[in-house]
Amino acid sequence: MAFPQHRNEAEILDQLAGAVGRDAVSAQRSVRMAYIRGTWPVELKCAQLGDPSALPALVVWPGSAQEVSAVVDIARQHHFPLIPYGGGSGIVGGTRLAGGIVIDCKRLDGITLNETNQTVSAGSGVNGWHLEEWLNQRGYTCGHFPQSMNSACVGGLVATASIGTFSGRYGKMDDLLVGLEAVLPNGKIFRSKPIPRRSAGPNLTQLFVGSEGAFGIITQADLRVWPKPETREWTVYTFPSTSLGLSAVRAIAQSDGPPALVRLYDEAESVGRIRHFGYPEGHCLLILGFEGRADTVRWQKAQVDPVCRLHQGTFRGEEAALHWFRYRFDTSAMLRYNQKPGGAADALEVAAPWDRLEAVWRAMRAALEPLSDQVHCHFSHVYPTEGSVYVIFYTQASEAAPRAAIERYQACVQAAMEACLAEGGSISHHHGIGRGKQPWMEAELGPAGWDLLGALKQAIDPEDILNPGVMGLV
Amino acid sequence: MNPSNASLQTVFQVCSICHDQCVSACPVTENTHRQGAYPSRLATLAWELARGNLAPDADLRNSLQYCIHCGACTDSCVYIDQPVDVTPVVRWARQTLAEAGQATGQMRQISARIAQWGNPYADLLPAYQELMKAAPGACLPGGTLVLADAAELAYAPAAAQASLRLLARAGYGPLTLSEPVYSGWELWQFGDPRETARLAEGIAQAVAGCQAGTVITLSPESAYLLRRVYPEELGIPIPARVMTVSEAVQAGIDRLSVSHPDPDLSAFVVYSCAEAFQLHSRAAGEVLGSLGIACSGQQDYQPFHRSSFPEGLLPETLPALDRSIAERIVQAASARPASSACPAGAIVCTSAFALKAVREASPEIPVYDWSSFVLGCCTPGPAGEKRN
Numbered sequence: 049m050a051f052p053q054h055r056n057e058a059e060i061l062d063q064l065a066g067a068v069g070r071d072a073v074s075a076q077r078s079v080r081m082a083y084i085r086g087t088w089p090v091e092l093k094c095a096q097l098g099d100p101s102a103l104p105a106l107v108v109w110p111g112s113a114q115e116v117s118a119v120v121d122i123a124r125q126h127h128f129p130l131i132p133y134g135g136g137s138g139i140v141g142g143t144r145l146a147g148g149i150v151i152d153c154k155r156l157d158g159i160t161l162n163e164t165n166q167t168v169s170a171g172s173g174v175n176g177w178h179l180e181e182w183l184n185q186r187g188y189t190c191g192h193f194p195q196s197m198n199s200a201c202v203g204g205l206v207a208t209a210s211i212g213t214f215s216g217r218y219g220k221m222d223d224l225l226v227g228l229e230a231v232l233p234n235g236k237i238f239r240s241k242p243i244p245r246r247s248a249g250p251n252l253t254q255l256f257v258g259s260e261g262a263f264g265i266i267t268q269a270d271l272r273v274w275p276k277p278e279t280r281e282w283t284v285y286t287f288p289s290t291s292l293g294l295s296a297v298r299a300i301a302q303s304d305g306p307p308a309l310v311r312l313y314d315e316a317e318s319v320g321r322i323r324h325f326g327y328p329e330g331h332c333l334l335i336l337g338f339e340g341r342a343d344t345v346r347w348q349k350a351q352v353d354p355v356c357r358l359h360q361g362t363f364r365g366e367e368a369a370l371h372w373f374r375y376r377f378d379t380s381a382m383l384r385y386n387q388k389p390g391g392a393a394d395a396l397e398v399a400a401p402w403d404r405l406e407a408v409w410r411a412m413r414a415a416l417e418p419l420s421d422q423v424h425c426h427f428s429h430v431y432p433t434e435g436s437v438y439v440i441f442y443t444q445a446s447e448a449a450p451r452a453a454i455e456r457y458q459a460c461v462q463a464a465m466e467a468c469l470a471e472g473g474s475i476s477h478h479h480g481i482g483r484g485k486q487p488w489m490e491a492e493l494g495p496a497g498w499d500l501l502g503a504l505k506q507a508i509d510p511e512d513i514l515n516p517g518v519m520g521l522v
Numbered sequence: 523m524n525p526s527n528a529s530l531q532t533v534f535q536v537c538s539i540c541h542d543q544c545v546s547a548c549p550v551t552e553n554t555h556r557q558g559a560y561p562s563r564l565a566t567l568a569w570e571l572a573r574g575n576l577a578p579d580a581d582l583r584n585s586l587q588y589c590i591h592c593g594a595c596t597d598s599c600v601y602i603d604q605p606v607d608v609t610p611v612v613r614w615a616r617q618t619l620a621e622a623g624q625a626t627g628q629m630r631q632i633s634a635r636i637a638q639w640g641n642p643y644a645d646l647l648p649a650y651q652e653l654m655k656a657a658p659g660a661c662l663p664g665g666t667l668v669l670a671d672a673a674e675l676a677y678a679p680a681a682a683q684a685s686l687r688l689l690a691r692a693g694y695g696p697l698t699l700s701e702p703v704y705s706g707w708e709l710w711q712f713g714d715p716r717e718t719a720r721l722a723e724g725i726a727q728a729v730a731g732c733q734a735g736t737v738i739t740l741s742p743e744s745a746y747l748l749r750r751v752y753p754e755e756l757g758i759p760i761p762a763r764v765m766t767v768s769e770a771v772q773a774g775i776d777r778l779s780v781s782h783p784d785p786d787l788s789a790f791v792v793y794s795c796a797e798a799f800q801l802h803s804r805a806a807g808e809v810l811g812s813l814g815i816a817c818s819g820q821q822d823y824q825p826f827h828r829s830s831f832p833e834g835l836l837p838e839t840l841p842a843l844d845r846s847i848a849e850r851i852v853q854a855a856s857a858r859p860a861s862s863a864c865p866a867g868a869i870v871c872t873s874a875f876a877l878k879a880v881r882e883a884s885p886e887i888p889v890y891d892w893s894s895f896v897l898g899c900c901t902p903g904p905a906g907e908k909r910n
Contacts, residue, residue, distance in 0.1 A: 076585070077584060078582045078585035082557035083557055087542070098570060100575075107557075109556075135545065136560070137541070151556055152555070156555070173555065178546060198546040198598070199541070199542040199545045258846060378601075378602050383600065386539055
């Protein structure tokens with residue numbers, strides 16, 4: 049058994065077994081290896097190398113908030129770092145920490161529906177897809193469909209401030225979350241009332257949205273739900289340029305009743321789709337998705353059509369949208385690049401106000417193109433005041449080796465982050481910061497904001513046992 | 523199998539570096555809550571074993587027992603147009619461990635039982651003698667051979683008899699019944715390809731000797747082995763068309779007529795993993811639909827591990843797996859589906875493993891084997907029986 053020898057592991061193991069049961073704690077190497085990575089490209093490259101440097105020391109599977117609290121008390125007593133872990137779908141290295149105790153939350157899997165309030169209380173270990181299936185069987189939807197929903201768990205979706213593709217109708221995680229339960233670093237169990245709108249001091253529920261396991265271990269989330277929509281419909285438009293498409297999207301986002309889904313691909317990312325469906329070369333593609341009552345959807349479609357036409361958009365039916373829907377979870381193109389020994393690919397999602405969004409897109413594309421084989425960009429998750437842009441890059445190191453690929457990848461991320469910040473964007477819209485984007489966190493928040501975040505961490509977790517180092521917090 | 527084999531290398535590299543879009547479909551992950559049950563993590567362990575970074579010890583052996591070869595991950599693979607099957611590397615690792623002296627107690631038990639009975643489940647002679655009464659036909663060239671699967675004889679002998687009657691009703695006859703057959707389902711997935719190949723050769727020779735045109739397997743798992751694994755993985759083709767019972771009945775559906783007494787009856791179908799994910803066969807539900815019986819829902823995988831091996835020789839987290847899956851099936855069948863005012867009136871299982879486990883978990887909703895249920899819904903005739 050490879051086990052760090054600088055702590056009193058045997059004693060800790062016994063104490064943890066006493067707290068959660070012997071079957072719910074493991075020091076076996078083959079068990080710990082399952083937690084060596086999330087889906088951050090650096091972690092994937094390390095897996096390719098067989099690099100064990102991020103191996104945790106122990107894994108526990110608590111079955112209740114009380115058991116999580118007991119684990120926290122033991123970890124604090126021994127100054128042992130804790131890493132909350134859900135589905136392992138994080139894409140920024142948020143759970144990468146060698147030698148700590150992984151708290152796998154998947155046994156926290158209870159689900160309760162409150163039909164009066166239209167909320168669901170879900171344990172932090174509930175898989176996103178399973179939650180949606182469970183709700184669908186009862187006639188409801190959570191409406192939260194991130195690309196990771198097949199593997200992500202509820203706790204991680206809250207802790208990374210996630211968003212789903214139909215956010216135009218159902219909102220972001222911060223909109224969905226009405227209350228939560230979390231175990232604090234002092235072992236206390238925090239339970240917020242499921243009343244999201246209160247004037248009773250700062251909103252403590254929201255403190256945990258995007259906290260990435262630094263402030264507490266989320267054990268349950270209370271989320272809004274909706275009756276399953278009567279209908280789901282699609283429309284597709286093409287535009288002669290990304291600028292025109294973006295103007296149309298802004299007008300749609302600032303109109304009454306925007307669609308549930310908005311995806312505008314820039315000219316470069318549109319190429320494949322444009323060819324596949326026989327649309328004019330050089331144009332960009334806009335997919336709009338609508339959900340809800342049939343009459344509302346009809347009205348929404350009628351609203352967006354003249355807006356698109358005003359910006360030289362051409363209606364293209366729904367075929368390209370149905371194609372996207374079928375392949376919406378397909379990330380195989382990026383994975384294939386990551387499989388190459390010297391290859392790396394990632395999707396960087398940033399945000400900017402409307403008056404900076406196009407500049408951020410252009411700057412990030414310009415920064416990445418010299419370093420990449422391909423750069424694809426699309427805009428989604430739009431609001432009246434801002435929008436997000438995905439910048440997907442595929443790069444190849446000169447040497448066909450994973451270490452070289454990591455260096456190349458990090459150079460790409462650095463170039464992209466600096467370009468984003470220089471143009472007034474925010475470095476993350478919904479993937480979080482983790483360890484992948486932490487070098488730019490101070491620039492993101494500004495000196496005062498960075499100090500404030502550090503002070504919060506110090507006040508909440510003075511012994512720094514919860515996911516130390518995440519977001520650059522130490 | 524050599525770990526440097528190109529196809530194994532591809533699976534190592536593709537599955538180990540993945541976004542895990544398949545895990546929501548994995549029944550083992552769902553029911554054990556273990557990250558180590560993720561297909562990608564099993565691939566990683568196998569790869570590390572192949573690269574010499576992990577020793578073939580008991581620790582690794584236990585971690586590699588999670589996969590039940592249901593095929594659900596391949597069915598929902600992120601590579602939509604070229605789905606990847608992780609199980610070859612799991613089988614390779616299990617075989618490597620067994621050859622290194624780390625065979626599980628379960629494998630030793632399987633071997634001992636096969637030596638004693640010819641199958642891992644039970645002494646099948648009494649059940650087989652009963653079944654022979656229902657298949658009096660002689661072996662005819664081009665005729666239909668029914669494979670008397672060991673699991674069905676051991677756990678669902680009445681279902682086996684009902685299958686023969688139903689096949690006769692659907693126009694298959696005279697039917698020839700094989701000797702009791704173990705097709706090697708557990709041996710194959712737990713890492714004994716040589717013994718599985720020996721069994722496959724025996725079955726291939728029996729089919730050739732009988733000159734059968736069609737082989738109908740009582741067990742869906744056998745249909746998958748005979749149709750896909752034997753020819754594609756072991757290089758042993760079966761010289762006949764291979765079908766499950768439900769596929770065969772579907773082909774003869776025009777001969778069946780319905781007189782089920784309850785027009786509001788709805789069924790919840792529990793498919794075998796082998797049918798749902800590996801053969802992509804939905805004949806069981808489609809036949810019910812053709813007979814005018816509403817399907818209130820379905821489950822695409824079945825419990826079977828503990829049913830097969832009651833001594834609990836699997837790693838400590840797995841004995842609860844069957845019970846958990848069976849309970850989920852009953853819960854799903856009991857739920858009011860969005861399309862109906864009532865929960866299912868019956869749970870119908872296509873495999874003996876599921877029948878055994880779900881019956882134990884469902885005190886309220888009646889649980890039937892598929893053949894008996896269909897027979898009970900058909901117009902009673904000389905070979906028919908009423909659904910009880």
